[in-house]
Amino acid sequence: MSDREEQLVGEFPLIPKQERAQIKRDLLLKSGHELFVSRGFEHTTAKEIAAHAGVATGTFYRYFSDKRQLLMSLLEDQIEMLMPPEPKWGVSDPESTLASLLESHDERLKEIGLQRLLPELLAKDTEFAEVLAAGKRKIFTRILSGLKRAYDNDLTWNDLDLNTVTWSVMILAEHAHEKMKHCGNQTDYREVAKVMCRIIFPPEVMKQLRTNGTVTKEE
CATH class of the missing domain: 1.10.357.10 (Tetracycline Repressor, domain 2)
Structure with missing residues (x-):
């Protein structure tokens, strides 16, 4: 070569x-x-x-x-498709909505196939690594912003650091499709979504979201 x-x-x-x-x-x-x-x-x-x-x-x-x-x-044109999906909070049945986003992301990765090259590229190409990191930072900022709005509407736990919550959500979203490699069984995106929602929402909020579709703070 x-x-x-x-x-x-x-x-x-x-x-x-x-x-x-x-x-x-x-x-x-x-x-x-x-x-x-x-x-x-x-x-x-x-x-x-x-x-x-x-x-x-x-x-x-x-x-x-x-x-x-x-x-x-x-x-x-495919950098965005390689990024972890951005969750939506404060919607009816957030578990189903998030599970659908994760499944769609997995299907896109399989279709593109290029994600298999990422470890090799990131180790060699600092310019590409920065492009990817910048894309992740944008998604982090958007997720954090959404969680802050949810916090302001009393939807989230009030004793957890939102930056840490955002980081945890991104890690789960980004690596959910790798569960087979680490655990030996296929990824159940409904279960992953359930864990992510448990990190975000107290039980009473989840109940209200399922029942009423949205929860807003009383003025």
């Missing part, structure tokens, strides 16, 4: 305007996606991506400076 392939460098490429060029670029993106998922980033080369797409290696470098640039193009 050449030094060019070894280094994870490169900027986002310009998207070609000609239809024929766009078709070739799309073929390379599809080929790269398939090979990255099946072989991993490290064991895939630009030459192999080009061959799998049915084009010359020189054609690959017409559209991408290296395999990292191709991968970043794949991830550019």
Whole structure:
């Protein structure tokens, strides 16, 4: 493997305007996606991506400076999909709503497949690691903001630190799909949602949410 392939460098490429060029670029993106998922980033080369797409290696470098640039193009529109789902509080039957969000997130991860590359990328590519970390910080801020509103409406435990609660919720949301790997049995997202809701809501609030749909603070 050449030094060019070894280094994870490169900027986002310009998207070609000609239809024929766009078709070739799309073929390379599809080929790269398939090979990255099946072989991993490290064991895939630009030459192999080009061959799998049915084009010359020189054609690959017409559209991408290296395999990292191709991968970043794949991830550019999918970073949000790789992020843990953002829960919704103060809704009717929050357990079912949250379980549905977690299941949908798991299905998206399986469909994309690129999450398998994350440990390899995070270890090598500081720029990508920062992009991912920035995305998580945004979600953390949004979840914390939602929990603060729930707190103001007397929906949450009043003796728990909301930053710690937010962190706990994100950890569960982000890693729920890995339960099989650690525990040996399939993830039951309803059970995960139940744990998350127990962290957030006192029992009487859960009862009111199920009965009335919402709970608001009396003025």
